[in-house]
Amino acid sequence: MATIYDVAKQAGVSPKTVSRVINGDAPVGTKTRDAVEAAIRELDYRPSRAARTMRSSRSGLIGLITGAISRGDGSAGPSGLPDLFIVQAIQRVVAEAGLTLMIADTGGEADRASELVATFAQHRVEGLVYVADHHQRIDDLDPRGAPLVLANCFDAAGTPAVLPDDRAGQRALVERVIAAGHRRIGYLTLPAGMVATELRSQGYREALEAAGIAFDPELEIEGFADRGEGPKPFLTSALDQLLALEDRPSVICCGNDELALRLYGELRERGIRVPQEISVAGYDDYRVISETLYPPLTTADLNYRGIGEAAARRLLSLIAGAPAPTEVELVGGPVCWRQSVTEH
Amino acid sequence: MATIYDVAKQAGVSPKTVSRVINGDAPVGTKTRDAVEAAIRELDYRPSRAARTMRSSRSGLIGLITGAISRGDGSAGPSGLPDLFIVQAIQRVVAEAGLTLMIADTGGEADRASELVATFAQHRVEGLVYVADHHQRIDDLDPRGAPLVLANCFDAAGTPAVLPDDRAGQRALVERVIAAGHRRIGYLTLPAGMVATELRSQGYREALEAAGIAFDPELEIEGFADRGEGPKPFLTSALDQLLALEDRPSVICCGNDELALRLYGELRERGIRVPQEISVAGYDDYRVISETLYPPLTTADLNYRGIGEAAARRLLSLIAGAPAPTEVELVGGPVCWRQSVTEH
DNA sequence: CGGTGTCATGACATCGGTGTCATAACGGAT
DNA sequence: ATCCGTTATGACACCGATGTCATGACACCG
Structure with a gap:
């Protein structure tokens, strides 16, 4: 050269x-x-960037760590992949700012993260982003002086974080469903204990309350068990419960689009037509599912791209010297109204 | 520092x-x-890596270019998102070799690739990988001296490339379907003209021929139109044709899993049960679909991870001084036999 | 006891840029 | 003609590692 x-x-x-x-x-x-x-x-x-970096101590690099912290064993929550949308968005914003993105992966072992930080430190990255595969709390990570932003996760130390607004998203979706004329709204949740599960449930209840509809505990059932014991029978019995109710729900909201896909199968198996006999809504707007299903799925856009963008912008502003925010940043997405929920 | x-x-x-x-x-x-x-x-x-790089002219960096990363508008290519698995696999192999991966994407504009190569050249990357979102031919790319490997694509110049073995994959799947007792095998293809479409069709015919079954042109129909004109009615009429045949197929193979998902919907709409009345097979093993559908989908694993791994290993060996191979490397995956195709 | 080889360590130059300072050339004002 | 202020350019040092070579301290051998 x-x-x-x-x-x-x-x-x-x-x-x-x-x-x-x-x-x-x-x-x-x-x-x-x-x-x-x-x-x-x-x-x-x-x-040569290397020579420039030495003289100026500005490397033009951003480090990104993706962490399938709990994914390795396959027992994770939602279906992997979507977090890559966050990476895509970060890549774009970083490139627009004239910086280059370096990526590394923990490969499922949480303690490898600090090793990766060390590698990035050698490259004198100007900032770090940690991207989680689903909304979760993670252990504190020492970025060794470089600005750090968390995407799709948060920690106890109050590191700047960008999170999906699960509560508002689910609330907006349910409010829209109510506006469409529904009153008995079933809700099949993701596994209990997950951050998203709790927040979405909260949003569901807020929407009911705002509309003056009493929350009926019989309508909210966990519909998504760990892969280990097989989700199918779990969903079957959850659906049995909902359909056996005296005052049957006219619509069933699902914890995510994957669950909605399973529900389509279940319902058709029983000869119940969507949406004529029962409406279905999802969450995430995982397009391969939501747009491909027939009828196309009404769902809430989780907006992974927005999360990535916000995280990248926040990081750039931290690098530029802005003070660290004291509150997490919530990113929402629109309701995606398609044909799986009846109107009126 | x-x-x-x-x-x-x-x-x-x-x-x-x-x-x-x-x-x-x-x-x-x-x-x-x-x-x-x-x-x-x-x-x-x-x-400091920068200082080491100057002294040794070895940067410890690998550059990855993809068109997959920001298809901003979300209007994915045929196969959608799974090509990002290739990126993940490359990342893993590269990290195991003690190198760090830098990524950039063209944002959909093919001519931006050479710009990105220039950026990587500044960082003195030791090698480059180009990852395409689906099996295709691409324009020649001048890597400015760095070793280059193509993943999921190939060019006219004979650059080392790693490709999915669509022909063998489809052949193995259809052979397995034949072994399960099927003789009339419908095939709904991806859009004509795509590389994968032609190769898979070839594999389909080879399997028929090997079993002594005559190829019936009426059984092979294009089932996947461009999103523009809406794939649904297209699929509907394709299915009409297949079902109207005097000697109706007992199984329908689909160009990919997404198409199979649509077909499930179509069939259920018509009250035709899978697999009792007709069997369905996909291609790709896009798990969010294949494992989530009910019944779980029989399909061929396209093995994106294997492609990424092979591409990364090939690149590492080129960097180590191995001679460039003269032939492309084909990577296959197993048939994933699930419950959507009847046995006997 | 002197010569030789090994071990442990340091001085110095170098990789490829860029910041600092010096300097040469030139036009215009006095 | 002299002085000054630009404009255009180069010499040199330095960023943080490491390869090369030199040096001092021992141990071992005959």
Whole structure:
């Protein structure tokens, strides 16, 4: 790879002058500039980031750690993948800011995270993002001085974090369902104990309350067991319970789109048509499911991209010297109204 | 951030001795070593990669370019998201080799790729991988001297490439379906013209031929139109054609799992039960679909992870000086036999 | 006891840029 | 003609590692 000295020699000037042409620091004579630019093109010269980094101690790098902390064994909550949307969004924002993204993965072992931070520290990254695969609390992570932002997770230390607004999202969806004329609203939740489960349930209840509908505990059932014991029979019995109710729900909201997909299967198995006989709603707007199902699924957009964008922007502003926020940032998404819930 | 000089001063030795302790180049006295290690811990010292890179011209970086990352509009290609599994697998292999992965994406504009190559060149990456979102041919890309491997795509220049073995995969699946007792096998293909479409069709015909079953052109229909004109009615009429045949197929193979998901809906809409009245098979083993559907979908594992792994290993061996292979590397996956195809 | 080899360590130069300061050339004001 | 202020350029040091070579302290051998 050509160096600045090669270019200088080729153009018959000093290396410093080449540097000036590249960076536009100081005025350079027109003829000199042309000669230098020609030499750069001829040699296909690219300035070495490493050398620049040494001199300026600005590496132009952002480190990203994705953490399938609880995923390794497969017992995790939602279906993996979507967190990659967050990574995509972060990549885009970082690139727009002229920085380059380095990524690493804990491969499921939580304690590897600090190892990865060390690697990033060697590269003198200017900032770090930690992306979790689902809304969760994580152990504190020492970023060794670099600004750190958490995406889709939070910690006890109050590190700046960007989270999905599960409560508001579920509330908006249920309110919209109520506006469509529904009163008896079943809710099949994700596994109890997960952060998203609790917040969405809260949103569900708030929507009911705001509409003056009493919360009926019989309508809210855990519908998604760990993969270990097989979710199918679990869902079957949950559905049995809902359908056996005297005052049957006219719509069933699901903890996420995957659960809604299973529910479609269950209902069709029993000859119950969606949405004519019962309406179904999901959560996440996982498009491969929500747009592909027939009828297309009404759901709430979890907005992974928005989370990634917000996290990246927050990180950039921290790097620029902004003070760390004291509160987490909540990112919401719109209700995606399709054809799986009847209107009126 | 502490430097090697800080450590040297703290330990009362020369910087070179600290370097020796870190790299184990040359023997160092026990007492000296202890002092240096203590100083390193105390100062939380991490050697600067930038400085090392300058000295050794080895950056420890691998560049990854993908068009997959920000398809901003969400209008995915045919296969959707799973190509990101390739990225994950590459990340893992690269990390195991002690290298760090930098990623960038074209944001959908193919000509941005060379810009990204330039950025990577500045970082003096030791190798490059280009990952496509679906099996396709791409324009030649000038890697400016760095070894380059293509994953899920190939070019005219014969750049080393790792591709899914669509032909063998489809053939194995159809052979297994035949072994299960089926003779009339419908095939709803992906859009004509795509590489995967042609290869899978070839595999389908090979399996028929191997079993001595004549290929019936009426059984192979394009089932997946571009999103623009809406795939639903397209699939509907394709299905109409298949069901109207005098000798109706006992099983329908689909171009991918997403199409199979739509087909489930179509069939149930018509009151045709899967697999009792007609069997269905997919392709890709896109688990969110294949494992979640009821009945679980029989499909062929496209093995994105395997592709990523193979591409990363190939790149590492190129970096180590191995000669570039003259043939593309095909990666296959097993048939995933579940309950959507009847046995006997 | 002097010579030789090994071990342990340090001085110095170097990788490829850029900040600092010096200097040469030139036009205009006095 | 002299002085001054730009403008254009180069010399040199430095960022933080490490390769090369030199040096001092021993141990071992004859």
